[in-house]
Amino acid sequence: MTDAISTGLLSDISVQEKYAAEPKSKELGQDVFLELMVTQMRNQNPLDPQDNSEFVAQLAQFSSVEGLDKLNNTMGDFVGSFESSLQSNQALQASAMVGRFVIVNSDTSYLGNEGLIAGTIDVPQTTDDLKVNVYNEEGELVAEELLGAAEAGPMSFAWDGNIEGTQLPAGNYRFEAYANFGGDDVQLNTALSHNVDSVTVGANGAVSLNVAGVGPVSISSVREIL
Template identity: 45%
Template sequence: MSVTDSTSGPSLKDILANSSKKTTATSNDGLAAAANSKTGKNELGKDAFLQLLVTQLKNQNPLDPQDNSAFVAQLAQFSSLEGITTLNTSVNNISSAFGSSQALQASSLVGRSVIVQAGSAYVDTSKSMTGSVVVPVSVASSTVTITDKDGKAVKTIDLGSQPQGNASFVWDGTNTAGEKVEPGTYSFKASAPIDDKPVDLITYLPATVNSVTVSQTGGEMMLNLANMGTIALSKVQTIGL
Protein backbone atom coordinates (compact mmCIF):
# COMPACT_ATOMS: atom_id res chain seq x y z
CA MET A 1 0.00 0.00 0.00
CA SER A 2 1.50 3.26 -1.10
CA VAL A 3 0.83 6.65 0.45
CA THR A 4 0.69 9.66 -1.83
CA ASP A 5 1.14 13.24 -0.52
CA SER A 6 -1.54 15.26 -2.23
CA THR A 7 -0.61 18.59 -0.48
CA SER A 8 0.55 21.11 -3.06
CA GLY A 9 3.29 23.47 -1.68
CA PRO A 10 4.77 26.66 -3.15
CA SER A 11 7.65 26.34 -5.51
CA LEU A 12 11.05 27.98 -5.03
CA LYS A 13 10.19 30.40 -7.80
CA ASP A 14 7.06 31.51 -5.97
CA ILE A 15 8.95 31.98 -2.71
CA LEU A 16 11.58 34.19 -4.35
CA ALA A 17 8.91 36.21 -6.12
CA ASN A 18 6.97 36.81 -2.90
CA SER A 19 10.17 37.71 -1.04
CA SER A 20 11.02 40.27 -3.71
CA LYS A 21 7.56 41.82 -3.46
CA LYS A 22 7.77 41.99 0.36
CA THR A 23 11.21 43.57 0.31
CA THR A 24 10.11 46.20 -2.22
CA ALA A 25 7.00 47.00 -0.17
CA THR A 26 9.03 47.31 3.04
CA SER A 27 11.54 49.58 1.35
CA ASN A 28 8.86 51.79 -0.13
CA ASP A 29 7.04 52.00 3.22
CA GLY A 30 10.26 53.00 5.05
CA LEU A 31 11.14 55.64 2.47
CA ALA A 32 7.62 56.99 2.48
CA ALA A 33 7.64 57.26 6.26
CA ALA A 34 10.99 59.03 6.17
CA ALA A 35 9.78 61.42 3.50
CA ASN A 36 6.72 62.29 5.57
CA SER A 37 8.85 62.97 8.68
CA LYS A 38 9.84 66.57 7.93
CA THR A 39 10.62 69.51 10.18
CA GLY A 40 7.93 71.74 8.69
CA LYS A 41 10.40 73.60 6.46
CA ASN A 42 10.63 71.03 3.64
CA GLU A 43 13.96 69.72 4.87
CA LEU A 44 15.02 66.45 6.45
CA GLY A 45 15.17 66.38 10.23
CA LYS A 46 16.87 63.99 12.62
CA ASP A 47 13.80 61.72 12.80
CA ALA A 48 13.73 61.34 9.02
CA PHE A 49 17.47 60.67 9.02
CA LEU A 50 17.06 57.80 11.49
CA GLN A 51 14.19 56.32 9.52
CA LEU A 52 16.24 56.37 6.33
CA LEU A 53 19.13 54.71 8.16
CA VAL A 54 16.92 51.95 9.59
CA THR A 55 15.29 51.38 6.19
CA GLN A 56 18.70 51.07 4.61
CA LEU A 57 19.73 48.42 7.17
CA LYS A 58 16.51 46.46 6.72
CA ASN A 59 16.91 46.28 2.96
CA GLN A 60 20.62 45.67 2.64
CA ASN A 61 21.77 42.79 0.49
CA PRO A 62 22.41 39.70 2.72
CA LEU A 63 25.23 38.65 0.40
CA ASP A 64 26.78 42.13 0.46
CA PRO A 65 25.84 43.78 3.79
CA GLN A 66 26.46 47.41 4.69
CA ASP A 67 30.15 48.18 5.17
CA ASN A 68 31.02 48.87 8.81
CA SER A 69 33.04 51.98 8.00
CA ALA A 70 30.16 53.46 6.00
CA PHE A 71 27.74 52.69 8.81
CA VAL A 72 29.98 54.39 11.38
CA ALA A 73 30.38 57.39 9.06
CA GLN A 74 26.61 57.77 8.84
CA LEU A 75 26.31 57.58 12.63
CA ALA A 76 28.99 60.26 12.92
CA GLN A 77 27.03 62.46 10.50
CA PHE A 78 23.93 62.01 12.61
CA SER A 79 25.86 62.94 15.78
CA SER A 80 27.23 66.04 14.06
CA LEU A 81 23.74 67.03 12.95
CA GLU A 82 22.40 66.61 16.48
CA GLY A 83 25.30 68.62 17.93
CA ILE A 84 24.87 71.49 15.47
CA THR A 85 21.13 71.64 16.20
CA THR A 86 21.78 71.80 19.95
CA LEU A 87 24.51 74.42 19.47
CA ASN A 88 22.22 76.64 17.41
CA THR A 89 19.57 76.47 20.11
CA SER A 90 22.10 77.36 22.82
CA VAL A 91 23.50 80.29 20.83
CA ASN A 92 20.00 81.67 20.23
CA ASN A 93 19.24 81.43 23.95
CA ILE A 94 22.50 83.19 24.85
CA SER A 95 21.77 85.94 22.30
CA SER A 96 18.32 86.52 23.77
CA ALA A 97 19.71 86.63 27.31
CA PHE A 98 22.43 89.11 26.21
CA GLY A 99 19.81 91.39 24.65
CA SER A 100 17.73 91.34 27.83
CA SER A 101 20.84 92.11 29.91
CA GLN A 102 21.71 95.09 27.69
CA ALA A 103 18.17 96.45 27.98
CA LEU A 104 18.36 96.18 31.78
CA GLN A 105 21.72 97.96 31.80
CA ALA A 106 20.35 100.70 29.59
CA SER A 107 17.40 101.44 31.85
CA SER A 108 19.68 101.76 34.90
CA LEU A 109 22.14 104.15 33.20
CA VAL A 110 19.71 106.85 32.06
CA GLY A 111 20.07 109.95 34.23
CA ARG A 112 23.32 108.73 35.80
CA SER A 113 26.56 110.73 35.83
CA VAL A 114 29.56 109.16 34.10
CA ILE A 115 33.23 110.11 33.77
CA VAL A 116 34.51 109.89 30.19
CA GLN A 117 37.60 110.90 28.27
CA ALA A 118 36.76 114.26 26.75
CA GLY A 119 38.20 117.71 26.11
CA SER A 120 34.98 119.62 26.75
CA ALA A 121 31.84 119.26 28.83
CA TYR A 122 28.61 121.03 29.65
CA VAL A 123 28.99 122.55 33.10
CA ASP A 124 26.31 123.72 35.51
CA THR A 125 28.36 126.51 37.10
CA SER A 126 25.96 126.83 40.04
CA LYS A 127 27.87 123.95 41.62
CA SER A 128 31.42 122.64 41.55
CA MET A 129 32.64 120.23 38.89
CA THR A 130 35.29 117.54 39.41
CA GLY A 131 37.52 116.19 36.66
CA SER A 132 40.82 114.34 36.42
CA VAL A 133 44.04 114.43 34.42
CA VAL A 134 46.19 111.48 33.36
CA VAL A 135 49.83 112.16 34.32
CA PRO A 136 52.11 109.76 32.36
CA VAL A 137 55.22 110.47 34.47
CA SER A 138 56.01 112.47 37.58
CA VAL A 139 55.99 116.19 36.79
CA ALA A 140 57.17 119.28 38.66
CA SER A 141 54.16 121.36 37.63
CA SER A 142 50.87 120.99 35.78
CA THR A 143 47.89 123.19 34.91
CA VAL A 144 44.34 122.96 33.56
CA THR A 145 43.16 125.86 31.41
CA ILE A 146 39.40 126.37 31.03
CA THR A 147 38.03 128.21 27.99
CA ASP A 148 34.48 129.12 27.00
CA LYS A 149 32.69 128.33 23.73
CA ASP A 150 34.30 131.39 22.10
CA GLY A 151 37.81 130.18 22.96
CA LYS A 152 38.34 132.83 25.65
CA ALA A 153 40.33 131.68 28.67
CA VAL A 154 38.13 131.72 31.78
CA LYS A 155 40.43 130.31 34.43
CA THR A 156 43.65 128.37 34.90
CA ILE A 157 43.87 125.83 37.72
CA ASP A 158 47.37 125.13 39.04
CA LEU A 159 47.76 121.45 39.98
CA GLY A 160 51.41 121.83 41.03
CA SER A 161 53.74 118.83 41.05
CA GLN A 162 52.07 115.47 40.49
CA PRO A 163 53.24 111.85 40.64
CA GLN A 164 52.49 109.41 37.85
CA GLY A 165 48.81 108.46 37.76
CA ASN A 166 45.52 110.36 37.84
CA ALA A 167 45.33 113.86 39.31
CA SER A 168 41.94 115.28 40.27
CA PHE A 169 40.91 118.94 39.96
CA VAL A 170 37.82 120.90 41.01
CA TRP A 171 36.34 123.92 39.27
CA ASP A 172 33.87 125.99 41.30
CA GLY A 173 32.36 127.68 38.24
CA THR A 174 34.13 131.01 38.71
CA ASN A 175 36.51 132.95 36.48
CA THR A 176 39.90 134.40 37.37
CA ALA A 177 38.21 137.32 39.10
CA GLY A 178 36.19 134.95 41.31
CA GLU A 179 32.90 135.71 39.54
CA LYS A 180 30.39 133.01 38.63
CA VAL A 181 30.22 132.39 34.90
CA GLU A 182 27.19 131.31 32.88
CA PRO A 183 26.35 127.61 32.53
CA GLY A 184 27.40 126.16 29.19
CA THR A 185 29.98 124.13 27.33
CA TYR A 186 33.58 124.67 28.39
CA SER A 187 36.85 123.20 27.15
CA PHE A 188 39.53 121.84 29.46
CA LYS A 189 43.18 121.66 28.38
CA ALA A 190 45.70 120.10 30.75
CA SER A 191 49.43 120.40 30.19
CA ALA A 192 52.71 119.74 31.97
CA PRO A 193 56.39 120.08 31.08
CA ILE A 194 57.96 116.71 30.30
CA ASP A 195 61.62 116.64 29.25
CA ASP A 196 61.52 120.47 29.20
CA LYS A 197 58.69 120.46 26.63
CA PRO A 198 55.01 121.31 27.25
CA VAL A 199 52.86 118.21 26.70
CA ASP A 200 49.07 118.05 26.50
CA LEU A 201 47.55 115.60 28.97
CA ILE A 202 44.39 113.49 28.70
CA THR A 203 41.41 114.79 30.67
CA TYR A 204 38.40 112.91 32.04
CA LEU A 205 35.23 114.95 32.54
CA PRO A 206 31.74 114.28 33.95
CA ALA A 207 28.62 113.98 31.79
CA THR A 208 24.99 112.97 32.23
CA VAL A 209 23.46 110.06 30.30
CA ASN A 210 20.33 111.24 28.49
CA SER A 211 19.54 107.98 26.70
CA VAL A 212 21.09 104.69 25.64
CA THR A 213 21.19 103.06 22.20
CA VAL A 214 21.07 99.25 22.33
CA SER A 215 22.45 97.45 19.28
CA GLN A 216 20.06 95.07 17.53
CA THR A 217 22.94 93.06 16.08
CA GLY A 218 24.85 92.31 19.29
CA GLY A 219 27.16 95.31 19.04
CA GLU A 220 28.32 97.54 21.88
CA MET A 221 25.86 99.71 23.78
CA MET A 222 26.20 103.46 23.08
CA LEU A 223 25.55 106.21 25.63
CA ASN A 224 23.99 109.48 24.46
CA LEU A 225 25.45 112.16 26.73
CA ALA A 226 23.94 115.56 27.46
CA ASN A 227 25.60 118.17 25.20
CA MET A 228 28.52 115.80 24.51
CA GLY A 229 27.31 113.47 21.76
CA THR A 230 27.58 109.68 21.81
CA ILE A 231 30.22 107.44 23.37
CA ALA A 232 30.66 103.66 23.67
CA LEU A 233 30.07 102.13 27.09
CA SER A 234 33.62 100.68 27.07
CA LYS A 235 35.01 104.23 26.99
CA VAL A 236 33.40 105.13 30.32
CA GLN A 237 35.89 105.35 33.20
CA THR A 238 33.44 105.73 36.09
CA ILE A 239 29.68 105.51 36.55
CA GLY A 240 28.40 107.73 39.35
CA LEU A 241 25.06 108.38 41.03
Protein backbone atom coordinates (compact mmCIF):
# COMPACT_ATOMS: atom_id res chain seq x y z
CA MET A 1 0.00 0.00 0.00
CA THR A 2 2.82 2.39 0.98
CA ASP A 3 4.69 1.50 -2.17
CA ALA A 4 1.59 2.19 -4.28
CA ILE A 5 1.07 5.54 -2.60
CA SER A 6 4.75 6.41 -2.94
CA THR A 7 4.75 5.37 -6.58
CA GLY A 8 1.63 7.43 -7.26
CA LEU A 9 3.07 10.40 -5.42
CA LEU A 10 6.36 10.18 -7.29
CA SER A 11 4.43 9.84 -10.54
CA ASP A 12 2.43 12.99 -9.75
CA ILE A 13 5.61 14.86 -8.86
CA SER A 14 7.23 13.64 -12.07
CA VAL A 15 4.26 14.85 -14.11
CA GLN A 16 4.27 18.20 -12.35
CA GLU A 17 8.00 18.61 -12.97
CA LYS A 18 7.47 17.65 -16.62
CA TYR A 19 4.78 20.27 -17.20
CA ALA A 20 6.70 22.85 -15.17
CA ALA A 21 9.76 22.31 -17.37
CA GLU A 22 7.84 22.42 -20.62
CA PRO A 23 7.13 25.84 -22.11
CA LYS A 24 3.49 26.77 -21.75
CA SER A 25 1.55 27.59 -24.86
CA LYS A 26 -1.74 29.41 -25.16
CA GLU A 27 -2.66 27.39 -28.25
CA LEU A 28 -4.65 24.17 -28.11
CA GLY A 29 -2.59 21.76 -30.18
CA GLN A 30 -3.60 18.38 -31.54
CA ASP A 31 -1.79 16.46 -28.77
CA VAL A 32 -3.54 18.44 -26.03
CA PHE A 33 -6.91 18.00 -27.73
CA LEU A 34 -6.48 14.21 -27.97
CA GLU A 35 -5.32 14.07 -24.35
CA LEU A 36 -8.43 15.96 -23.25
CA MET A 37 -10.63 13.62 -25.30
CA VAL A 38 -9.03 10.52 -23.75
CA THR A 39 -9.42 12.02 -20.26
CA GLN A 40 -13.05 12.78 -21.01
CA MET A 41 -13.63 9.17 -22.11
CA ARG A 42 -11.93 7.76 -19.00
CA ASN A 43 -13.99 9.89 -16.62
CA GLN A 44 -17.38 9.55 -18.26
CA ASN A 45 -20.26 7.94 -16.41
CA PRO A 46 -20.13 4.19 -17.22
CA LEU A 47 -23.91 3.98 -16.71
CA ASP A 48 -24.50 6.81 -19.16
CA PRO A 49 -21.56 6.83 -21.60
CA GLN A 50 -21.19 9.66 -24.08
CA ASP A 51 -22.43 8.98 -27.59
CA ASN A 52 -19.72 8.20 -30.15
CA SER A 53 -21.20 10.77 -32.50
CA GLU A 54 -20.31 13.50 -30.01
CA PHE A 55 -16.64 12.49 -30.09
CA VAL A 56 -16.71 12.37 -33.87
CA ALA A 57 -18.28 15.83 -33.98
CA GLN A 58 -15.63 17.24 -31.61
CA LEU A 59 -12.84 15.69 -33.68
CA ALA A 60 -14.33 17.04 -36.90
CA GLN A 61 -14.69 20.50 -35.35
CA PHE A 62 -11.09 20.47 -34.14
CA SER A 63 -9.83 19.33 -37.56
CA SER A 64 -11.79 22.12 -39.22
CA VAL A 65 -10.34 24.77 -36.88
CA GLU A 66 -6.84 23.37 -37.30
CA GLY A 67 -7.26 23.42 -41.09
CA LEU A 68 -8.41 27.04 -41.04
CA ASP A 69 -5.46 27.98 -38.85
CA LYS A 70 -3.00 26.40 -41.29
CA LEU A 71 -4.78 28.12 -44.19
CA ASN A 72 -4.48 31.49 -42.43
CA ASN A 73 -0.77 30.93 -41.86
CA THR A 74 -0.29 29.95 -45.50
CA MET A 75 -2.20 33.01 -46.72
CA GLY A 76 -0.20 35.22 -44.35
CA ASP A 77 3.06 33.91 -45.82
CA PHE A 78 1.70 34.39 -49.34
CA VAL A 79 0.58 37.97 -48.65
CA GLY A 80 3.94 38.79 -47.06
CA SER A 81 5.78 37.37 -50.07
CA PHE A 82 3.49 39.26 -52.47
CA GLU A 83 3.99 42.58 -50.64
CA SER A 84 7.77 42.07 -50.65
CA SER A 85 7.69 41.33 -54.38
CA LEU A 86 5.48 44.37 -55.01
CA GLN A 87 7.85 46.64 -53.09
CA SER A 88 10.83 45.28 -55.01
CA ASN A 89 9.00 45.89 -58.28
CA GLN A 90 8.16 49.46 -57.25
CA ALA A 91 11.79 50.11 -56.30
CA LEU A 92 12.92 48.75 -59.68
CA GLN A 93 10.45 50.94 -61.56
CA ALA A 94 11.41 53.98 -59.49
CA SER A 95 15.14 53.44 -60.17
CA ALA A 96 14.39 53.68 -63.90
CA MET A 97 13.12 57.25 -63.28
CA VAL A 98 16.49 58.52 -62.04
CA GLY A 99 17.72 61.23 -64.40
CA ARG A 100 14.27 61.87 -65.82
CA PHE A 101 11.96 64.81 -65.21
CA VAL A 102 8.69 64.53 -63.32
CA ILE A 103 5.97 67.05 -62.64
CA VAL A 104 5.08 67.47 -58.96
CA ASN A 105 3.24 70.14 -56.99
CA SER A 106 5.56 73.13 -56.50
CA ASP A 107 5.93 76.79 -57.47
CA THR A 108 9.70 76.82 -58.09
CA SER A 109 11.81 74.97 -60.63
CA TYR A 110 15.33 75.07 -62.06
CA LEU A 111 15.98 76.30 -65.59
CA GLY A 112 19.14 74.84 -67.08
CA ASN A 113 21.15 76.19 -70.00
CA GLU A 114 18.92 75.98 -73.08
CA GLY A 115 16.49 74.07 -70.89
CA LEU A 116 12.76 74.03 -70.50
CA ILE A 117 10.40 74.13 -67.55
CA ALA A 118 7.11 72.30 -68.05
CA GLY A 119 4.19 72.79 -65.75
CA THR A 120 0.53 72.30 -65.01
CA ILE A 121 -1.97 74.78 -63.62
CA ASP A 122 -5.05 73.52 -61.79
CA VAL A 123 -7.96 75.59 -63.13
CA PRO A 124 -11.06 75.16 -60.91
CA GLN A 125 -13.49 76.67 -63.44
CA THR A 126 -13.55 78.09 -66.94
CA THR A 127 -11.82 81.46 -67.32
CA ASP A 128 -11.07 83.89 -70.13
CA ASP A 129 -7.96 85.31 -68.49
CA LEU A 130 -5.23 82.94 -67.33
CA LYS A 131 -1.67 84.18 -66.85
CA VAL A 132 1.63 83.12 -65.28
CA ASN A 133 4.14 85.47 -63.65
CA VAL A 134 7.76 84.30 -63.47
CA TYR A 135 10.24 85.60 -60.87
CA ASN A 136 13.99 85.06 -60.61
CA GLU A 137 15.93 84.18 -57.46
CA GLU A 138 16.07 87.86 -56.45
CA GLY A 139 12.28 88.06 -56.58
CA GLU A 140 12.21 90.22 -59.71
CA LEU A 141 9.39 89.74 -62.21
CA VAL A 142 11.16 88.58 -65.40
CA ALA A 143 8.24 87.30 -67.48
CA GLU A 144 4.48 87.51 -67.71
CA GLU A 145 2.95 84.77 -69.82
CA LEU A 146 -0.62 85.43 -70.94
CA LEU A 147 -2.28 82.07 -71.58
CA GLY A 148 -5.75 83.45 -72.32
CA ALA A 149 -8.88 81.32 -72.05
CA ALA A 150 -8.80 77.96 -70.28
CA GLU A 151 -11.40 75.37 -69.38
CA ALA A 152 -11.75 73.80 -65.96
CA GLY A 153 -9.13 71.13 -65.27
CA PRO A 154 -5.35 70.81 -65.51
CA MET A 155 -3.80 73.30 -67.97
CA SER A 156 -0.36 72.40 -69.34
CA PHE A 157 2.26 75.00 -70.27
CA ALA A 158 6.00 75.24 -70.99
CA TRP A 159 8.53 78.04 -70.47
CA ASP A 160 11.99 78.14 -72.06
CA GLY A 161 13.34 81.30 -70.44
CA ASN A 162 13.55 83.14 -73.75
CA ILE A 163 12.32 86.75 -73.48
CA GLU A 164 12.10 88.51 -76.84
CA GLY A 165 15.18 86.70 -78.15
CA THR A 166 17.17 87.01 -74.92
CA GLN A 167 17.86 83.83 -72.99
CA LEU A 168 17.63 84.21 -69.24
CA PRO A 169 20.48 82.72 -67.19
CA ALA A 170 20.22 79.28 -65.60
CA GLY A 171 18.80 79.26 -62.10
CA ASN A 172 15.73 78.78 -59.98
CA TYR A 173 12.53 80.52 -61.04
CA ARG A 174 9.26 80.93 -59.16
CA PHE A 175 5.90 80.74 -60.90
CA GLU A 176 2.61 82.34 -59.87
CA ALA A 177 -0.52 81.49 -61.86
CA TYR A 178 -3.61 83.69 -61.75
CA ALA A 179 -7.07 83.42 -63.27
CA ASN A 180 -9.80 86.02 -63.36
CA PHE A 181 -13.14 84.86 -62.01
CA GLY A 182 -15.91 87.47 -61.92
CA GLY A 183 -13.48 90.37 -61.96
CA ASP A 184 -11.21 88.99 -59.24
CA ASP A 185 -7.71 87.57 -59.79
CA VAL A 186 -7.32 84.26 -57.94
CA GLN A 187 -3.96 82.53 -57.49
CA LEU A 188 -4.00 78.90 -58.63
CA ASN A 189 -2.00 75.81 -57.72
CA THR A 190 0.97 74.96 -59.95
CA ALA A 191 2.96 71.80 -60.56
CA LEU A 192 6.40 72.06 -62.21
CA SER A 193 9.01 69.78 -63.75
CA HIS A 194 11.98 68.62 -61.69
CA ASN A 195 14.84 66.18 -62.19
CA VAL A 196 14.84 62.91 -60.21
CA ASP A 197 18.24 62.64 -58.52
CA SER A 198 17.87 59.31 -56.72
CA VAL A 199 15.51 56.80 -55.15
CA THR A 200 15.16 55.89 -51.46
CA VAL A 201 13.58 52.75 -50.00
CA GLY A 202 12.44 53.33 -46.41
CA ALA A 203 12.53 50.88 -43.51
CA ASN A 204 8.83 50.13 -44.08
CA GLY A 205 9.46 49.37 -47.77
CA ALA A 206 7.99 52.66 -48.99
CA VAL A 207 9.67 53.98 -52.14
CA SER A 208 10.28 57.73 -52.51
CA LEU A 209 11.88 59.84 -55.24
CA ASN A 210 14.49 62.43 -54.30
CA VAL A 211 13.48 65.31 -56.57
CA ALA A 212 15.85 68.21 -57.20
CA GLY A 213 14.67 71.41 -55.51
CA VAL A 214 11.79 69.64 -53.77
CA GLY A 215 13.16 66.75 -51.72
CA PRO A 216 11.69 63.28 -51.20
CA VAL A 217 8.24 62.70 -52.68
CA SER A 218 6.15 59.55 -52.96
CA ILE A 219 5.60 57.97 -56.35
CA SER A 220 1.87 58.62 -55.96
CA SER A 221 2.63 62.37 -55.81
CA VAL A 222 4.09 62.36 -59.32
CA ARG A 223 1.56 63.92 -61.68
CA GLU A 224 3.42 63.24 -64.90
CA ILE A 225 6.66 61.64 -66.12
CA LEU A 226 8.38 63.49 -68.95
